[in-house]
Amino acid sequence: MSSIEKDGVNRLVVLPFAKSVEISFKSIRVRFFRSLITTITLVLAVSFLSFVNVGTDIADGLLATGDINLRQALIRAGYDLEAQDTAVGSSPKQRWIIILSLLVCAVGIINAQLMAVTERFREIGTMKCLGALDRFVLRLFVLEAAMQGLAGASIGAVAGGFFSLVNALLSFGTVAVAALSWSDVALSVLYATLVGILLSLAGVLYPAIVAAKMQPVEAMRVEQ
Amino acid sequence: MSNTHNIVRVSDVTKKFQLGKVAVEALKGINLEIAAGNYISIMGPSGSGKSTLFNMIGGLDKPTSGKVFIDEVDIAQLDAYELAWLRCRKIGYIFQTFNLIQVMTALENVTLPMTFAGMGNDAAVKKGIQLLDLVGLGDRFRHKPSELSGGQQQRVAVARALANDPSIILADEPTGNLDLSTGEEIIALLKELSRERSVTVISATHDFKMLNVSDQVVWIRDGRVDKIEDRDELSISLGKIGTKE
Ligand SMILES: Nc1ncnc2c1ncn2[C@@H]1O[C@H](COP(=O)(O)OP(=O)(O)OP(=O)(O)O)[C@@H](O)[C@H]1O
Ligand SMILES: [Mg+2]
Numbered sequence: 001m002s003s004i005e006k007d008g009v010n011r012l013v014v015l016p017f018a019k020s021v022e023i024s025f026k027s028i029r030v031r032f033f034r035s036l037i038t039t040i041t042l043v044l045a046v047s048f049l050s051f052v053n054v055g056t057d058i059a060d061g062l063l064a065t066g067d068i069n070l071r072q073a074l075i076r077a078g079y080d081l082e083a084q085d086t087a088v089g090s091s092p093k094q095r096w097i098i099i100l101s102l103l104v105c106a107v108g109i110i111n112a113q114l115m116a117v118t119e120r121f122r123e124i125g126t127m128k129c130l131g132a133l134d135r136f137v138l139r140l141f142v143l144e145a146a147m148q149g150l151a152g153a154s155i156g157a158v159a160g161g162f163f164s165l166v167n168a169l170l171s172f173g174t175v176a177v178a179a180l181s182w183s184d185v186a187l188s189v190l191y192a193t194l195v196g197i198l199l200s201l202a203g204v205l206y207p208a209i210v211a212a213k214m215q216p217v218e219a220m221r222v223e224q
Numbered sequence: 225m226s227n228t229h230n231i232v233r234v235s236d237v238t239k240k241f242q243l244g245k246v247a248v249e250a251l252k253g254i255n256l257e258i259a260a261g262n263y264i265s266i267m268g269p270s271g272s273g274k275s276t277l278f279n280m281i282g283g284l285d286k287p288t289s290g291k292v293f294i295d296e297v298d299i300a301q302l303d304a305y306e307l308a309w310l311r312c313r314k315i316g317y318i319f320q321t322f323n324l325i326q327v328m329t330a331l332e333n334v335t336l337p338m339t340f341a342g343m344g345n346d347a348a349v350k351k352g353i354q355l356l357d358l359v360g361l362g363d364r365f366r367h368k369p370s371e372l373s374g375g376q377q378q379r380v381a382v383a384r385a386l387a388n389d390p391s392i393i394l395a396d397e398p399t400g401n402l403d404l405s406t407g408e409e410i411i412a413l414l415k416e417l418s419r420e421r422s423v424t425v426i427s428a429t430h431d432f433k434m435l436n437v438s439d440q441v442v443w444i445r446d447g448r449v450d451k452i453e454d455r456d457e458l459s460i461s462l463g464k465i466g467t468k469e
Contacts, residue, residue: 011309013340030327126323129284130384131312131340133304216311217285220323 015136024143031116035144038112039152042196045105046153049098050160050192051167054185058168059088061179070175077171102199109203117141117207124211125219137212145204146197153196157189230296231391231424232258232281237290239276250276252447253290258440260391261422263415265434268444274428277444278396281426282315283307294392312340316385316423318395322377324369330356330380331365337387355383359413375406382413386421393417395427399434411437 028035059079062070063086075081079088117124124137168176211219234256241248250273258264266274279285280292283299292299294314302310311317324333331352338348356365359379361372369377378398385393395414399407415437418425427434435441435458443450 011306012342013305013308013312014342015340019339019345027327122323123325123327126325127336128308129282129311129317129323130337131308133308136340215285217279220319 013131013133015132015139020136020139020143024140024147027140028144028147034112034116034119035148038109038116039148041105041108041112042149042152042200043156043159045101045199046156046192046196047160047163048101049195050157050189051164052094052098052160053188053192054161054164055168056088057184057188058164058172058176058180060184061181062172062176063088065175065179067175070172073172102195106199106203109200110206113141113145113204113207117211120211121214121219124214125216128214128216128219134212138208141204141208141211142201145200145208149197149200150193152200153193156196157192160192161185161189229260230257231260231294232256232426233293233296234277234281235291235293237277237280237287237292239273239280239285240288250447251280251287254444254447254449256442256449256452258424258426260424261418262439263418263425263437264427265438265441266426266428266444267430267434267441268450269430272444273447274430274444275396278394278426278428282317282394283310284317308340312337313388314390314392316387316390316393318378318381318385318393318398320397320400322369322374322381322401324377324380324384326369329366329368330361330372330383333369333380334365334384334387337384341388352383352387355386356380358386359383373406374402375409378402378406378410379413382410382417386417386423389421391424393423393425395425395429397429397431398427399429399431404433407431408433 059074062074063081071081074088080091081088127137165177234254237251237254238249239251241250254273254277266277268274276285280287281294283292283294283302286300294310299307299310317323324330325336328336331349334352334355335345335348338351339345343351353362353365356362359382361376361379361383364372364376369380372380378401381398385395393414398414399410402410411431411433414425414427417423438458439455441453441458443453
């Protein structure tokens with residue numbers, strides 16, 4: 001029988017990255033509704049961000065046509081345009097609303113993730129008894145959040161952009177789409193997606209660190 | 225394997241829990257030497273400190289004072305990596321509440337420790353199926369714990385405990401949540417494993433069915449070792465228990 005000390009070289013426990021991804025993915029699938037609740041807040045916040053930013057892109061496109069009627073239509077639609085303005089830009093009020101919505105979303109995600117992690121204390125304790133390191137647990141939670149973030153944020157960003165386009169078509173007609181710079185739209189959607197993923201990761205970090213640091217006994221004592 | 229080899233040694237271990245202003249002394253100085261390959265039962269009334277001792281031996285909790293040696297290595301000296309390695313490779317745990325990972329299938333539960341130990345996926349699946357076969361669940365490997373009975377879940381837990389061929393199996397009331405006959409089956413399974421694979425089985429219990437199969441019984445009372453009896457001495461106290469109940 002080999003003693004612990006003699007085996008120095010083989011004393012590593014591992015969790016290959018592909019296996020972590022597999023476990024996290026299955027974990028999301030099995031807890032679909034729990035994951036959905038965490039993700040929906042994100043979808044809403046990200047789609048709002050995307051809606052506003054794509055709206056700005058559309059307005060910029062309209063403005064760039066130089067058509068005075070379109071300029072009037074934009075002002076009637078609520079954009080504050082000075083005579084010399086060539087881009088719409090977002091108003092401070094709009095920026096505040098976006099920041100607030102993202103903050104509310106972050107708090108919602110932290111809340112949902114804290115509950116999700118608490119529900120899984122026993123699972124975490126068990127994994128640690130089987131030899132999991134703190135960082136395995138951390139990695140599993142971060143991966144789950146990243147996948148949820150990617151899915152939720154891309155759905156939200158695309159949906160927000162889409163509604164923004166529909167909205168513009170209804171208010172300004174087809175010229176809104178004709179005058180539009182599609183690369184700007186793609187950038188706005190991408191930006192909203194990235195913000196969403198970051199939010200999701202930021203939201204899971206604190207709960208995941210708490211979970212990862214737990215001693216196996218503490219984690220398993222929790223009644224469930 | 226010589227009988228003089230001590231796989232577990234517990235030296236003057238105490239454990240205090242601080243509950244607000246009150247300190248509960250769950251272990252009041254335990255000394256214990258466990259020879260490799262034996263089947264040990266830790267017996268004692270509820271609250272006597274069995275689970276606390278179980279956690280100390282398994283490296284799941286730290287003693288307030290005293291030392292626990294596994295294979296003559298003081299586990300308090302191990303860093304986080306070595307401790308994880310110990311839990312992964314040296315010790316297999318079995319709990320009263322089974323503690324299977326609910327979102328994983330029986331097979332995934334059994335292969336997880338092998339993954340941690342660095343085994344490749346195919347090898348792990350193959351060995352996992354073998355182990356599930358061994359505990360009589362060869363055909364249920366795709367099932368989730370919630371689709372299995374208590375006894376079946378505990379069998380999966382036994383298979384999982386064997387995943388990395390540990391030298392010690394620690395079981396905390398493995399039959400506590402099972403009915404009489406299912407409990408007996410699990411005990412028989414553990415006994416068979418200890419005999420055939422010369423695994424050291426240490427089981428905390430207040431199930432007297434365990435006594436028949438134990439090589440040694442450690443009686444714990446109020447955080448202290450009351451007495452240690454070898455197999456041949458046992459029949460006497462068994463007789464006493466028989467008349468008491
Ligand atoms: N985390 C804890 N905090 C405070 N006190 C604890 C804790 N764990 C155990 N104790 C106390 O330590 C003593 C021993 O508990 P332990 O769980 O080891 O008993 P046991 O012998 O396993 O009992 P049972 O047979 O009921 O499982 C008890 O008085 C218990 O209240
Ligand atoms: Mg107990």
